[in-house]
Each structure stands twice: as structure tokens, then as C-alpha cells.
Amino acid sequence: MTNGAMKKQSLVERLQYIDRRIIFAFIAVAVIVPLLIGAQLKEKTTPIVQAMFDNVEGLPEGSRVLLSYDYGPTTAPEIQPMVDAMVRHCAERKCKMYMMAVWATGHNLTGETIEGVLRPDFPDLEYGVDFINLGYKAGNQGLIRLILVDFKTMYSTDANNIAIDDFPMMENITSLRNFDLIVSFGGGFPGIKEWIQFAGDPGNIPIGGGCTAVGAPNLYPYYPSQLVGLLGGAKGAAEYENALIIAYPKYEDYPMAGMSLMVSQTVAHIVIIFFIVFGNVLYFILRARGMTKEGLGGVR
Amino acid sequence: MKHKLRFAAVLLFLPLIFSPLLAQEGEEMQDGLLAEMQIEPPPQAVITVAEDMPNDGGHKLTVRWEFPKEFTSSVVRFEVYRAYSPDGEFVLRGESPNDFYEYLDIGDREEESPNYMPNDSSYYYKIVAVGTEGVSSESEVGGPYKTYGQWFHTGKVPLLIAVILFCIFTIYFVLSAKGGKELYIRPLAGIEAVDEAIGRATEMGKPILYVLGIGTAAEIATIASFTILGRVAKKVAEYQTSLIVPCYEPIVMSVAQDIVRSAYLEAGRPDQYDEDSVFFVTNAQFAYVAGVNGIMVRDLPATNFYLGYFAAESLLLAETGNAIGAIQIAGTDQVSQLPFFVVACDYTLIGEELYAASAYLGRDPLLLGSLKAEDWAKGILMVLMVLIILAVLLGWDAPREWIRVNL
Amino acid sequence: MTRRQLATYIFFGVVVILFAISVALKGFFVTFGAFLTLAIFSFLYDDNPYYKFAEHLFVGVSAAYWMCMGFWGTMVPNLFGRLYPPMVGPVIPALKDNPSDPFMLIPLILGIMLLMRLSSKAGWISRWALAFVVGTTAGLNLVRYLRSDFIQQISSTAMPLYVTNSAGFSLGETISNIVIFIGVMCGLIYFFFSKEHKGAFGAGARAGVIVLMITFGASFGYTVMARISLLVGRMQYLLDSWLGMIG
Incomplete structure (x- = not known):
């Protein structure tokens, strides 16, 4: 074997066992550059997201929508854009919004929506009349089961400890059956699945969901008979925002969190796909030369 | 008499004489009066029935009525009123669109609710057809209609x-x-590989690492893993290989210690059981991963088992195991973690296969059944x-x- | 002092000064958030004390947060507030006039029984409360799972394999329904343990494995998407909220 061949061979081998930190650096650049450019990427709305949108769009004025914040700050970058888009949509439809949380960490995130979307963009909406923050209660699926039959047993006050009967929008709310739509955001446990099992199916209440991308594949089987629609990850959020822009063109130039997330997301995906293909090509080259080792991974 | 007649005639004609003037002064008022005279209220609706809603606790009634279809355009909506007696106070319950002659009256079962609708009670209904110009017509009172609660849905x-x-x-x-009936369970590829993997470790003179996951002792996946650990420990004792079982949970650790000790006893080698082979690492998820990965890199086990409940640590563990070249057998019922095990391990017990493997190896009647x-x-x-x-x-x-x- | 040590000290000095400037400009919490994010990211290079500090802080804070939320959001209004409402009057005035509910003594007793686990002698008492929890949950779940994940799923899977709509024959929906049906059947065959995978049954099981692997692939892809989203979210925080470099 010549020296040149030795050199070439070692290069392929070195590339096959590339330091993972180099890949991290590529991903970092792929994420940061689009963010600095500040572009937005429109996503064509898929039927499952469109179904969710159409369901909200079809709600008459004054309909009651329960929004359950079943997530925490760790997954907020994925979930918050879809919550914001849906709350904006509900506000446009003049629905009454009831915010609650089955996750303790969801409690504070309701404030993000109220201060970030409702107060600045819908100043006419009044707390206790058009929207309310019911806060977090422990009990997981047990809580859902209980409020299906008796809402006020668990929710005697709102999140700020004000008696629930002091709010006009809480009149005639006795159980989950009084809601026209329940939307759970999260996808973990307890989450959309528990809302289907303990409220949607037994109470015959329409359930919608917005979940992390990790949780999406496990929830697709419930659509369309048990879930009216599902928003999966940042892409789901961007698709919902696209549907919102089509229906309400005033949001055309509005900064949408999901859409701006999708630019970095797409570039990072391209980088990952490149490395997958690159790694496989190198693997096959090495295999053709009979140089692969059993049990050795590509990245160290 | 004649004067009286003349006076009456003048009075009668006075409005006519002054009508142009009146028209100029109050044209709008007259128009309104005339319009009201021309608009007729829509025809009455006729309540046909109010049926109890089946399969409920007796707090719902479906009211149905008839209405001449040709007058649909003259009606804006139907309002449904309900009372406890024919001459009692009728309360508005809801509305129905002009072309829909049915309304589901849903009440609450709680007595303190303003919307309370007691079970096994009689109700009377009235339908008001609201016309286009605000004129409306009331139906006759219909009733009594009863609600019933059903015992069986x-x-x-x-x-x-x-x-x-x-x-x-x-x-x-x-x-x-x-x-004692023999129940057949098909052999599983992952389980058949267990003996082979233990044999390989023995040949290489390297230890076997068994990870029970991060679930509690009550987790079904952990319980299934305990059974498989018993089998693995027995084989290890027979082959005289060494076993490492780092634990995440103190209770899991004490159960695992008992299992391994009994397995060595069963294999007839109680003296070879090492108390320190099953030990507690930490109760913090990623610290546990760091600990186990450290063991892998230092002790270089020939075979790694990851059986039980796993979360985000699955790939971190399996990737390190893959890098040291160990044969890896994994199994979990956590669907979201399975892809990671599938790509990084040699054999993966997918979901229910973990329970099946446990039943197959343990032959416990409860699991088998x-x-x-x-x-x-x-x-x-x-x-x-x-x-x-x-x-x-x-x-x-x-x-x-x-x-x-x-x- | 070696040159390497000197360089390290200079580096730390610069970092401290930069963070001090950031605190002055952006406030303590935004800066601290950025510091913690960078501390966690530093693990990508190698394990280090900053990462450990951030990780332990996160574990401790989240445990305490859940505990506080559980106490103030559930124990106080739903247990003490119903057992003896005047007790919570000073914290939640809205509840002080509510009637007392003696039935709440049952969850209180069960709760105390659970805490007995902390005692080595009376630990067995906790098993009774645990048995109650496990039994109730199993009973509730049996019915719910059979309904939502079994019977309802049969009717969702048993879709027409030849779909026609207003426009005539729908090829897309037909293929979709066939794929769902075959996928579910093959998946079930794979997880059928009472018969050996041989012959036609074995072929079904092999198809089941392929379906499972495709599902895992999709799941893997979704996981990558989720993780990148979280990374983008953190980057947005660093670049926008902290450094103000976006828009």
C-alpha cells in the first residue's frame, strides 16, 4: 500500500470518528445565524392542525374554552407559541377563556399568556368576565375526573385566591361538561391523554391538544374520533399561526413565535440530515474496505 | 241635536284637514305606527313532546315542537321557557335556530346550583317564536313532562x-x-440472547452490568426486570462471572440484593455472592447516568442489560455502552425511549415483550396468567x-x- | 504562577466583569438566567463544576417549587380550607365562611398514614394508604383504558377500506385506511405471545416489526425536532432577552 493510500484511509477513519463537539458547533451556528437574521418561515397547515383551527373558528361568540397548561418552563419554547396563537384566536372569536394547570409548573405560565398576549393586544378583555386564571391543583388524572362531575369542589377560588363566585364568567359552571372545548397543552403525564380518558370520552366533551414533538406520535391515534385536532411541536405552532394569518390577515406582519422558531429548526434539521448521510457514506466506505469494528459507534 | 252632529263631523274631519301638517311634524312616528299595524306575529309553535334524555341521572329533557315550515323566514329564533307548574313563573332556558324544532334542556344535579333540575320531577314548557320585527307569539303551555334517572347506562x-x-x-x-397447567409462551429473541451474552462475558473474563432503570419498586417494568435479574444472576453464579448492579432507588436496591443473593443460593454458590455487587448510586437522574457511565468506562463490562423504566437517560447509557463495545440488551415499556434503545442496543425488548420475558423466565402464575x-x-x-x-x-x-x- | 493559571485567572476576571456589566444593564434575574443557561451548555464541552452547580440548583428548586405549589394550591384550600375554613381565613379570606366538611378527615388520615413511611417501625402503615391509591387508580384506569385505548380505538381502526366521498373514489383516504388497518393488525400479531412466529403468522409478525421500526423512526425524528426547538428557545433567550441582538 502506498503512503498516499494510507493517508487517505486515515482521513476517512478520522472523519468517521469525528469529535462530537464539532457537530455541536455546526448545530449552534445553524440555530444562531437564522435567529440573528430574524426571518420567519410559513408552514402549510396540515389537516390535523387545520381541524383544530376550524374547531375554534366554528365556536360561537361567548363559547367557553378551557385551556389547561400541562407543561413547564423546560418545554415552554415548544409549547408557548401554540398557546399564544390559540389564545389569540379564542380572543378574536370572543370566546371565554378559562386557564388552569394540571402541572404545578404550568401555573406561572398562564401569566405569560395574560401579560404577553391578552393585556397588550386585547386590552378590552376583562379579567373574570372574558378570561380567568384558575391556577394549579394537584391530583393529576384524579383532578380531571373530579371536576368532570363537580368543578367547584376543587376550584373554590381563582389563582389569586378570590372566591370563584365573584366572577361573572364562572356562573353556571358546575362541571367540565359546561365547556364547549377543552384544550390541553403539554403532552406529558398528566396531559392530553388523561384529558381524553377522564374528561373527553366519559363526558363527551371535545378535546384538542398541543403537545411537544416527542409526545406527538403517541397521540396521533386519538385523532379524529377522540381528539378534534393536535398541534405537534414547534411545527404545529407555526402551522396554526399560518391558519390564523390566512383567516385574520391583520396578523400578516405580526411577529409569530412559532414561525420564527421554524427557520432555525429547518436549518438545524438540514445540518443533522447532512451528518446522518455523511456518517453513513463514511461507514459504507469503511465497510467496503473491511475496516468497521463491531460495537463501535460513529461519534465519540 | 243638529249642532251636536255637526260638531262631531268637524271633530272627525279635523285630523284629515290637519293631516299634511301632522305628517310634516311627526312623519317618523306615523310610519312606525303604520308598520306595526301591518306586521303580523308568526304563527304559534305547537309543543309535541318533551322526552327524558336516556342514560343520564334525570337532569335533561329534550323538548320538540312543530312549526309551519313556510313561516321559517318570518322567525328569527325560538325561545324555550320552563316552569314547575302551568301557571308558575316561566324561565328562559335557551334558544334554538329558526329551522330547528328541538331543544335539549340540560340542568344541574347540584341543589345549590341556579341551574338545578331535580330528578323525577314534572316540568312545563312554552315556546316563543320570535319574529323578524320583534313581534312574537307564544305557544300553548305543554306538560307535564317528567325527568327520570337511569340506573344503567x-x-x-x-x-x-x-x-x-x-x-x-x-x-x-x-x-x-x-x-400447574403448562401455558405456552413463544421464545423471545432478546431472552435467548441472554445466555449467549453471559457466556461471552465469561469467555472474555469481563463483568456484566445490569441496570434496573429509574423506576420505583412498584413500577411494573421494574418488577418485570427483577424477575429477569434473578435469571441473569443465577446464570452468572453458574458461570462464575462477576455482576454489577448499580441502583437508583434504595428500595429497588434492597429488593435487588435479595434477588441476587437467592439466585446465588439457588445456583449452589452462596459463598460467591458479593454484597457490594448490588449498590446504591444516587437518586438524581443525570448524576446516576454519570455514575453508571463512569463504571462502564472503568470496568469495561462485556454485556450490559438495561431493563426497567427509563426516561431521558436511555440514550446516554446505551451510547456509552455502545462505545465500549459491549453487547447490550435493553427493554422498557416507555414508548418514547424505545427508539434510542433500538438504535444503540443489540437486542431490545419492546414494550410488552419485557413483561412477556419476565413471565417466560419467571413462570410466575400471576404474570403468566x-x-x-x-x-x-x-x-x-x-x-x-x-x-x-x-x-x-x-x-x-x-x-x-x-x-x-x-x- | 504558571502561564496557564494566569490565563485562567484573566479569563475569569473578564467573565466576571462582563456579567457585572450585564447585571447593571439587564438586571440580576435575566443575567442569572443567562449564566445558568451557559453553565448547562458548558457540559457539551465537558463535565465541570458550573454545570454541576446549575444542575443541582435546578433539581433543588423544582422539587421545592412542586412542594410549595402542592401545599398552597391543594393542601391549604382543599384540605384545611374544607376541614376547618376559619383556619385558612387569614390567607384565603374567600374561603373562611364556607361550611366545614368532616369527610375531609378521610384524606387527612390517609395522608398521615402515607407519611408513616418515614418511620422505620411504623412504615408498614403506609402500605394501607398506598394500597388504597393503587387499588383506586387500577380500578379507574382499567375502565378508562378499556374505553379510550381499546374499544374506541377498534372503531377508529375499523375504517372502510374502500373510501368514496362526494368527488367519487378517494385514493388517499383508502390507502391511509389500509395502512392503518394492516399496521395495527401486524403490530398486534407481533405482540401475540401464545403462538410461535412461523409461516403466515411469522410473516405478519415481521411486517409488525417493520411497522414498529417506522414508528420508532418517526418518534426519533420528532424527538430531534423537540430538542432543537428547546435549543432555539434557549438561544432566543440568550440573543434576545439577554443580549438584545434580535430585532
Whole structure:
């Protein structure tokens, strides 16, 4: 074997066992550059997201929508854009919004929506009349089961400890059956699945969901008979925002969190796909030369 | 008399004489009066029935009425009023669109609710057809109509059948297994590889690493993993290889210690059991991963088992194991973690296979019986689906509706 | 002092000064959030004390947060507030006039029984409360799972294999329904343990494995998407909220 061949061979081998930190650096650049450019990427709305949108769009004025914040700050970058888009949509439809949380960490995130979307963009909406923050209660699926039959047993006050009967929008709310739509955001446990099992199916209440991308594949089987629609990850959020822009063109130039997330997301995906293909090509080259080792991974 | 007549005639004609003037002064008022005179109220609706809603606690009534279709355009909506007696106070319950002659009156079961609708009570209804210009017509009072609570929800019959069948299967198979009946379970690739993997470790003179996951001792996946650990420990004792079991939970650790000790005893080598082979690492998820990965890199085990409940640490563990060149056998019921194990391990027990493996190795009647019951449930499910699909293909849609749980 | 040590000290000095400027400009919490994010990211290079500090802080804070939320959101209003409402009057005035509910003594007793686990002698008492929790949950779940994940799923899977709509024959929906049906059947065959995978049954099981692997592939892809989203979210925080470099 010549020296040149030795050199070439070692290069392929070195590339096959590339330091993972180099890949991290590529991903970092792929994420940061689009963010600095500040572009937005429109996503064509898929039927499952469109179904969710159409369901909200079809709600008459004054309909009651329960929004359950079943997530925490760790997954907020994925979930918050879809919550914001849906709350904006509900506000446009003049629905009454009831915010609650089955996750303790969801409690504070309701404030993000109220201060970030409702107060600045819908100043006419009044707390206790058009929207309310019911806060977090422990009990997981047990809580859902209980409020299906008796809402006020668990929710005697709102999140700020004000008696629930002091709010006009809480009149005639006795159980989950009084809601026209329940939307759970999260996808973990307890989450959309528990809302289907303990409220949607037994109470015959329409359930919608917005979940992390990790949780999406496990929830697709419930659509369309048990879930009216599902928003999966940042892409789901961007698709919902696209549907919102089509229906309400005033949001055309509005900064949408999901859409701006999708630019970095797409570039990072391209980088990952490149490395997958690159790694496989190198693997096959090495295999053709009979140089692969059993049990050795590509990245160290 | 003549004067009186003349006076009356003048009075009668006065408005006519001054009409142009009046028209100029109050044109709008007159127009309104004239319009009101021309608009007729829509015809009355006729209440036909108010039926009790089936399969509920007796707090709902469906009111139906008739209305001449040709007058639909003259009506904006129907308002539904309800009272406890024919001459009592009628309260507005809701509205129905002008072309829909039905309203589901839903009450609450709580006495303190303003919307309370007691069970087993009589109600009277009145329908008001609201016309286009605000004129409306009331129907005759209909009633009395009664609400009834049902003891049995007929819509849940499929569910009841499923629960009964599943319970019968489980009890029957558990009893059969206890009675010593041989229940067949097919061999699983992952389990067959266990012996081979232990043999490989023995040949190489390297230890075997067994990770029980981060679940509690009550987790089904952890319980299944305990059974497999017993089998692995026995083989290890027979082959005189060393075993490392780092634990995440103190209770899991004490159970695992008992299992490994008994396995060595069973293999006839109690003296070779090392107390320190099963030990507690930490209760913090990623710190545990760091600890186990450290053990892997230092001790270079030939075989790694990851069986039990796993979360985000699955890939971190399996990737390190892969990098040191160990044979890896994994299994978990956490669907979201399975892809990571599948890509990084040699054998993966997917979901229920973990329980099956545990039943296969342990031959515990409870596990075997439950597994068999599940198989039967799956068998029925497959047959049902094929039959329903065939029925649907033949244009008969009813079976699909039969199995639907109507709530 | 070696050159390497000197360089390290200079580096730390610069970092401290930069963070001090950031605190002055952006406030303590935004800066601290950015510091913690960078501390966690530093693990990508190698394990280090900053990462450990951030990780332990996160574990401790989240445990305490859940505990506080559980106490103030559930124990106080739903247990003490119903057992003896005047007790919570000073914290939640809205509840002080509510009637007392003696039935709440049952969850209180069960709760105390659970805490007995902490005692080595009376630990067995906790098993009774645990048995109650496990039994109730199993009972509730049996019915719910059979309904939502078994019976309802049969009717969702048993879709027409030849779909026609207003426009005539729908090829897309037909293929979709066939794929769902075959996928479910093959998956079930794979998880059928009472029969060996041989012949036609074995072929079904092999198809089941393929379906499972495709599902895992999709799941893997979704996981990558989720993780990148979280990374983008953190980057947005660093670049926008902290450094103000976006828009």
C-alpha cells in the first residue's frame, strides 16, 4: 500500500470518528445565524392542525374554552407559541377563556399568556368576565375526573385566591361538561391523554391538544374520533399561526413565535440530515474496505 | 241635536284637514305606527313532546315542537321557557335556530346550583317564536313532562362486556397456571440472547452490568426486570462471572440484593455472592447516568442489560455502552425511549415483550396468567376488527356503531 | 504562577466583569438566567463544576417549587380550607365562611398514614394508604383504558377500506385506511405471545416489526425536532432577552 493510500484511509477513519463537539458547533451556528437574521418561515397547515383551527373558528361568540397548561418552563419554547396563537384566536372569536394547570409548573405560565398576549393586544378583555386564571391543583388524572362531575369542589377560588363566585364568567359552571372545548397543552403525564380518558370520552366533551414533538406520535391515534385536532411541536405552532394569518390577515406582519422558531429548526434539521448521510457514506466506505469494528459507534 | 252632529263631523274631519301638517311634524312616528299595524306575529309553535334524555341521572329533557315550515323566514329564533307548574313563573332556558324544532334542556344535579333540575320531577314548557320585527307569539303551555334517572347506562354495554371478558380471562388463566397447567409462551429473541451474552462475558473474563432503570419498586417494568435479574444472576453464579448492579432507588436496591443473593443460593454458590455487587448510586437522574457511565468506562463490562423504566437517560447509557463495545440488551415499556434503545442496543425488548420475558423466565402464575389473558384480548380484538371491516366493505355499517361506547 | 493559571485567572476576571456589566444593564434575574443557561451548555464541552452547580440548583428548586405549589394550591384550600375554613381565613379570606366538611378527615388520615413511611417501625402503615391509591387508580384506569385505548380505538381502526366521498373514489383516504388497518393488525400479531412466529403468522409478525421500526423512526425524528426547538428557545433567550441582538 502506498503512503498516499494510507493517508487517505486515515482521513476517512478520522472523519468517521469525528469529535462530537464539532457537530455541536455546526448545530449552534445553524440555530444562531437564522435567529440573528430574524426571518420567519410559513408552514402549510396540515389537516390535523387545520381541524383544530376550524374547531375554534366554528365556536360561537361567548363559547367557553378551557385551556389547561400541562407543561413547564423546560418545554415552554415548544409549547408557548401554540398557546399564544390559540389564545389569540379564542380572543378574536370572543370566546371565554378559562386557564388552569394540571402541572404545578404550568401555573406561572398562564401569566405569560395574560401579560404577553391578552393585556397588550386585547386590552378590552376583562379579567373574570372574558378570561380567568384558575391556577394549579394537584391530583393529576384524579383532578380531571373530579371536576368532570363537580368543578367547584376543587376550584373554590381563582389563582389569586378570590372566591370563584365573584366572577361573572364562572356562573353556571358546575362541571367540565359546561365547556364547549377543552384544550390541553403539554403532552406529558398528566396531559392530553388523561384529558381524553377522564374528561373527553366519559363526558363527551371535545378535546384538542398541543403537545411537544416527542409526545406527538403517541397521540396521533386519538385523532379524529377522540381528539378534534393536535398541534405537534414547534411545527404545529407555526402551522396554526399560518391558519390564523390566512383567516385574520391583520396578523400578516405580526411577529409569530412559532414561525420564527421554524427557520432555525429547518436549518438545524438540514445540518443533522447532512451528518446522518455523511456518517453513513463514511461507514459504507469503511465497510467496503473491511475496516468497521463491531460495537463501535460513529461519534465519540 | 243638529249642532251636536255637526260638531262631531268637524271633530272627525279635523285630523284629515290637519293631516299634511301632522305628517310634516311627526312623519317618523306615523310610519312606525303604520308598520306595526301591518306586521303580523308568526304563527304559534305547537309543543309535541318533551322526552327524558336516556342514560343520564334525570337532569335533561329534550323538548320538540312543530312549526309551519313556510313561516321559517318570518322567525328569527325560538325561545324555550320552563316552569314547575302551568301557571308558575316561566324561565328562559335557551334558544334554538329558526329551522330547528328541538331543544335539549340540560340542568344541574347540584341543589345549590341556579341551574338545578331535580330528578323525577314534572316540568312545563312554552315556546316563543320570535319574529323578524320583534313581534312574537307564544305557544300553548305543554306538560307535564317528567325527568327520570337511569340506573344503567345502556351506551356502556360494550365496555361492560370488555371488562367482564378481560377479568374472566385473567382469573381463568391465573388459576390454570397455579393449577400447574403448562401455558405456552413463544421464545423471545432478546431472552435467548441472554445466555449467549453471559457466556461471552465469561469467555472474555469481563463483568456484566445490569441496570434496573429509574423506576420505583412498584413500577411494573421494574418488577418485570427483577424477575429477569434473578435469571441473569443465577446464570452468572453458574458461570462464575462477576455482576454489577448499580441502583437508583434504595428500595429497588434492597429488593435487588435479595434477588441476587437467592439466585446465588439457588445456583449452589452462596459463598460467591458479593454484597457490594448490588449498590446504591444516587437518586438524581443525570448524576446516576454519570455514575453508571463512569463504571462502564472503568470496568469495561462485556454485556450490559438495561431493563426497567427509563426516561431521558436511555440514550446516554446505551451510547456509552455502545462505545465500549459491549453487547447490550435493553427493554422498557416507555414508548418514547424505545427508539434510542433500538438504535444503540443489540437486542431490545419492546414494550410488552419485557413483561412477556419476565413471565417466560419467571413462570410466575400471576404474570403468566395476565399475559395469556392479554393475548386472548388481543385475539378477540383482531377477529373483531376483521369482522367489522368485512361488514363495512359489504356496506353494513351497523357493527361499527355497536362497539362504540356511547356516552 | 504558571502561564496557564494566569490565563485562567484573566479569563475569569473578564467573565466576571462582563456579567457585572450585564447585571447593571439587564438586571440580576435575566443575567442569572443567562449564566445558568451557559453553565448547562458548558457540559457539551465537558463535565465541570458550573454545570454541576446549575444542575443541582435546578433539581433543588423544582422539587421545592412542586412542594410549595402542592401545599398552597391543594393542601391549604382543599384540605384545611374544607376541614376547618376559619383556619385558612387569614390567607384565603374567600374561603373562611364556607361550611366545614368532616369527610375531609378521610384524606387527612390517609395522608398521615402515607407519611408513616418515614418511620422505620411504623412504615408498614403506609402500605394501607398506598394500597388504597393503587387499588383506586387500577380500578379507574382499567375502565378508562378499556374505553379510550381499546374499544374506541377498534372503531377508529375499523375504517372502510374502500373510501368514496362526494368527488367519487378517494385514493388517499383508502390507502391511509389500509395502512392503518394492516399496521395495527401486524403490530398486534407481533405482540401475540401464545403462538410461535412461523409461516403466515411469522410473516405478519415481521411486517409488525417493520411497522414498529417506522414508528420508532418517526418518534426519533420528532424527538430531534423537540430538542432543537428547546435549543432555539434557549438561544432566543440568550440573543434576545439577554443580549438584545434580535430585532
